[in-house]
Amino acid sequence: MKDIYYNIPIDFERLTGKKEVDKISLETSLRQHLFLLATTALGECKFDETYGSEIWEIDFDLLKSDNSLKELISETLKKSIIKHEKRLELENVEVYVSDHKLGNSVKRRMKKRVSFAIKGLIAETDRSFVFSSCFFVGPLSY
Secondary structure (H helix, E strand, O other), X not given: OOOOEEOOOOXXXXXXXXXXXXXXXXXXXXXXXXXXXXXXEOOOOOOOXXXXXXXXXXXXXXXXXXXXXXHHHHHHHHHHHXXXXXXXXXXXXXXXXXXXXXXXXXXXXEEEEEEEEEEEEEOOOOEEEEEEEEEXXXXXXX
8 A cells, every 4th residue: 555645535435335546646645635734723633633733823813914924834834744744855835925805896805815835855756846825814714
């Protein structure tokens, strides 16, 4: 089973039906796992209370400055990736925060959009790797 990676979410109907489950590449597996780490609240995973990030802790704290948000998100992602994703040798985490209008002309609201880029080397292949994604805080959504 080493070096075989499965798509998230796992298709349990196929699995219990003893059918082939979708396999994915190492890079896709890394992307899925990094997104899961970023969007999982600390303590949400009962078998490992340290799994996830502290991003949810600041979800409703709209008074934080953009620089404070960037620093906190960058640090929590770095800490979580180093601890939980051994397949990646982390080089850098870049975070960008911007205000974003959501909704239509009748009902419009402002949210903070957090974009992040994770750069590193895949330990197994020594190839460079970049993953970028974004989500909104206040309240968190993606």
